[in-house]
Amino acid sequence: MTHFPVYTLDTAPELSRPALNGLAQAFGRVPNIAGAMAGSSQLINGLVGVFGQVHGGSFTEAEIQVLLLTNAVTNTSAWAVAFHSFLALKEGLSETDVQAIRQRRLPQDARHAALSRLARALIENRGHLDDEAKTAFMSAGFNASLLLEVILVVAASTMTNYTASVAQLALDEFLEPYAWSA
Structure with a gap:
């Protein structure tokens, strides 16, 4: 090993x-x-x-955490799920919405649900989105530029998600209350 x-x-x-x-x-x-x-x-x-x-992009810090937490769950990165659960709560996401994402469900907030749905689809479909996924995202008040920005967030989280999985990292002590398993 x-x-x-x-x-x-x-x-x-x-x-x-x-x-x-x-x-x-x-x-x-x-x-x-x-x-x-x-x-x-x-x-x-x-x-x-x-x-x-x-x-430094267009999304709020709460929206970024929705994306990063969804990505961590979709990539089954336990370290990243704990870290982004901690940060999502710090950024004002409700406990209910954080738990929903951790359980592979959509948050109650419609805008956050659209972000989470799109991020999951991007990862699960390896970047191939059908017209329905794009339309659902746009119908939530987002535009094509923001869809491209979601790709940036997915790319960023891939670095940490994959590193945590490959290195089999232990949780930092401050993250232990947010432990997660697939």
């Missing part, structure tokens, strides 16, 4: 340290996922760049 170390600010490769430092400032700590990703400076720096675009 391959072991993936979880680096800290002090132990990370030199080229990964600036990204880890930025994530530590954003979260008050270096999450295990970032520590594991630091083993590849290209991956951790790519993550920071892509997530900068995600969080």
